[in-house]
Amino acid sequence: MHKPRYRPLLAGWRLLLIALLAIPTGALAQVLDVTRMPNAALSLTTAVELLEDPQRRLSLADVQSPVNAARFIGEMPPTAALALGFTRSAYWLRITLGNSSNAPLERMLVVDNPRISYVETYLPNAHGHYRSVRTGCDTPFDTRIYPNRNFVFPLSLPAQSKQVIYLRLESTVGLLVPLQLWTPKAFHDYERDDYVAQAWYFGMASAMILFNLMLFIALRERIYLFYITFVTCTACTLAIKNGMIPPWFGNGLNLHSNVAYYSGASLTVSSLLLFMRHMLETHRLMPRMDRLLQGLVVLFLLSPLAFALALPAVARMTILLYLSCAALILVVVLMCAYKRQRSAYFFLGAFVLLIFGGAMTLLRALGIVPTNAFTVDGVQLGSTMEMLLLAFALADRLNVMRKEKARVQVELLHAQQQLVDSLKISERELEQRVVQRTDELQVLNSKLEALSLTDSLTGIANRRHFDMLLQQEWQRAKRLGQPLALGMLDVDHFKDYNDHYGHLAGDTCLREVAQALAASLSRSSDVVARFGGEEFVFISPMSDAQDALHVAQRVVQAVADLALPHASSPIGYVTVSVGVVAVRPGPASTAEDMLRRADAALYQAKNNGRNRAELAAE
Numbered sequence: 001m002h003k004p005r006y007r008p009l010l011a012g013w014r015l016l017l018i019a020l021l022a023i024p025t026g027a028l029a030q031v032l033d034v035t036r037m038p039n040a041a042l043s044l045t046t047a048v049e050l051l052e053d054p055q056r057r058l059s060l061a062d063v064q065s066p067v068n069a070a071r072f073i074g075e076m077p078p079t080a081a082l083a084l085g086f087t088r089s090a091y092w093l094r095i096t097l098g099n100s101s102n103a104p105l106e107r108m109l110v111v112d113n114p115r116i117s118y119v120e121t122y123l124p125n126a127h128g129h130y131r132s133v134r135t136g137c138d139t140p141f142d143t144r145i146y147p148n149r150n151f152v153f154p155l156s157l158p159a160q161s162k163q164v165i166y167l168r169l170e171s172t173v174g175l176l177v178p179l180q181l182w183t184p185k186a187f188h189d190y191e192r193d194d195y196v197a198q199a200w201y202f203g204m205a206s207a208m209i210l211f212n213l214m215l216f217i218a219l220r221e222r223i224y225l226f227y228i229t230f231v232t233c234t235a236c237t238l239a240i241k242n243g244m245i246p247p248w249f250g251n252g253l254n255l256h257s258n259v260a261y262y263s264g265a266s267l268t269v270s271s272l273l274l275f276m277r278h279m280l281e282t283h284r285l286m287p288r289m290d291r292l293l294q295g296l297v298v299l300f301l302l303s304p305l306a307f308a309l310a311l312p313a314v315a316r317m318t319i320l321l322y323l324s325c326a327a328l329i330l331v332v333v334l335m336c337a338y339k340r341q342r343s344a345y346f347f348l349g350a351f352v353l354l355i356f357g358g359a360m361t362l363l364r365a366l367g368i369v370p371t372n373a374f375t376v377d378g379v380q381l382g383s384t385m386e387m388l389l390l391a392f393a394l395a396d397r398l399n400v401m402r403k404e405k406a407r408v409q410v411e412l413l414h415a416q417q418q419l420v421d422s423l424k425i426s427e428r429e430l431e432q433r434v435v436q437r438t439d440e441l442q443v444l445n446s447k448l449e450a451l452s453l454t455d456s457l458t459g460i461a462n463r464r465h466f467d468m469l470l471q472q473e474w475q476r477a478k479r480l481g482q483p484l485a486l487g488m489l490d491v492d493h494f495k496d497y498n499d500h501y502g503h504l505a506g507d508t509c510l511r512e513v514a515q516a517l518a519a520s521l522s523r524s525s526d527v528v529a530r531f532g533g534e535e536f537v538f539i540s541p542m543s544d545a546q547d548a549l550h551v552a553q554r555v556v557q558a559v560a561d562l563a564l565p566h567a568s569s570p571i572g573y574v575t576v577s578v579g580v581v582a583v584r585p586g587p588a589s590t591a592e593d594m595l596r597r598a599d600a601a602l603y604q605a606k607n608n609g610r611n612r613a614e615l616a617a618e
């Protein structure tokens with residue numbers, strides 16, 4: 001026969017204690033009178049007599065035989081449940097119930113733990129024959145004579161009667177037996193409240209799943225999917241644990257079984273690990289630990305195969321694995337919290353609540369803490385708090401991300417503003433530079449224009465400039481009906497001067513003649529220009545013939561006053577001849593005519609002996 005190698009010490013100690021304290025009661029079975037009942041569960045623990053069947057071979061007839069009947073032990077400690085620990089033995093429970101009243105009574109015998117693999121009840125009929133009902137979580141749901149998440153057996157106790165009821169219990173996992181007796185009414189009330197409490201939990205889990213599904217659809221963040229998977233696995237596992245899976249669900253599969261329960265728990269742990277990895281970003285904060293977590297995820301995903309093939313054998317190891325994993329999760333969360341991972345604080349709080357709830361359930365299973373509303377639903381309560389806190393952590397994460405986004409947006413705006421500002425500054429600088437360059441260009445242009453209009457040798461207006469000015473002055477005089485005078489001047493015997501003094505000296509001479517010419521025409525409206533070679537011209541607006549001749553003579557005199565030596569000239573110094581004309585521009589005359597006439601007058605001055613001014617003939 002297979003015996004577990006490591007029976008929990010506590011369960012062993014408990015059985016030893018029970019054996020020492022127990023009085024063989026085969027013949028002296030105490031009768032529990034069920035005539036008067038409380039309006040709540042009546043724990044049958046102290047009324048139970050217990051017989052261990054390590055080989056799991058005894059039949060009802062065997063346990064009724066005088067030898068075995070005398071081996072039942074009673075006087076159980078007054079706890080809410082018989083905690084028999086992880087055991088492969090079958091246990092026989094004997095309860096003697098009495099009805100001292102004169103009326104038949106209906107009672108409900110309840111095994112308030114849906115996780116017992118096999119619950120076989122032997123109920124006597126009026127003739128003392130036993131009817132067996134074999135059910136349990138590892139048998140199909142329709143084996144239950146009363147459809148409830150726990151194992152419920154309605155009893156009929158005739159008036160003035162005594163009944164001995166036998167229960168045979170066997171489990172592939174921990175064996176915890178909260179055996180209760182109820183009146184039908186009290187049980188129905190409790191049943192309603194119990195299902196309402198369960199509905200609260202599953203309703204809340206469903207709401208969380210749907211809400212986070214919507215968040216996932218809206219935000220497309222994978223972490224919500226991990227959370228949904230985790231909550232779904234948790235809710236399903238708790239539904240299995242509490243016997244809440246509807247009988248029609250599962251398509252023939254027994255989803256109440258301990259294989260389903262352990263598989264659900266493993267899937268829950270792997271989804272929790274997946275969620276935690278993403279939530280705490282372990283791949284970034286602790287890459288090596290993250291690889292270990294990934295390995296555990298795979299291990300837990302594959303573990304249902306092991307449960308299906310060898311559940312009783314691997315049950316104890318699985319519990320150890322769960323505990324190690326819980327410790328590892330705690331270490332990871334603490335390390336992340338130490339590294340100031342904000343989500344880790346929430347995760348820590350949530351996980352501590354779950355562990356606390358789970359620990360309560362485990363300690364109840366081991367018989368260390370009493371069975372009560374808190375310890376029975378410890379995992380469920382812890383899971384509820386965990387679910388809420390993790391949802392809060394997700395909301396906080398969203399909030400942090402939103403704040404981060406807002407901060408980045410502000411930074412972006414700031415950067416944009418800075419860019420706009422610097423663009424504006426460079427635009428202004430560019431504008432200034434353009435203005436400056438334009439000014440410089442204008443100056444340059446005016447210089448160029450001035451250069452293009454100035455004679456490079458003498459510094460007075462050149463021929464081009466003169467042509468323009470002559471046209472302007474001509475038009476103005478014509479418009480205003482004013483007289484306009486034009487003088488044409490030529491240096492006398494200049495070829496000889498050049499020949500005698502050299503070309504460079506000739507240039508200097510021309511410069512001095514130009515200055516003398518410019519100095520002789522003092523009005524601002526007067527114009528002097530180099531006409532070409534050694535010829536100069538002047539324009540004197542608003543001057544009639546007399547004025548013009550007077551100006552021309554002044555020029556001749558001014559050059560003569562320079563007294564520039566000219567060895568090749570009959571006079572001995574540099575002189576000029578001037579031909580001058582004064583006209584009143586009319587529709588028939590042109591500026592060119594005026595020039596021709598001035599040239600003719602110059603020719604006349606040359607012919608008349610040079611060093612003189614001649615007025616053009618009318």
Ligand SMILES: Nc1nc2c(ncn2[C@@H]2O[C@H](COP(=O)(O)OP(=O)(O)OP(=O)(O)O)[C@@H](O)[C@H]2O)c(=O)[nH]1
Nearest residue numbers: 490491492493494495496498503504506507533534
């Ligand atoms: N040094 C110098 N000589 C120039 C310049 N332009 C023209 N000449 C000279 O001026 C002389 C003009 O001589 P001509 O036109 O023959 O007349 P002229 O010798 O002055 O004799 P008249 O005009 O009849 O008195 C030429 O020898 C030119 O080479 C110049 O820019 N610089």
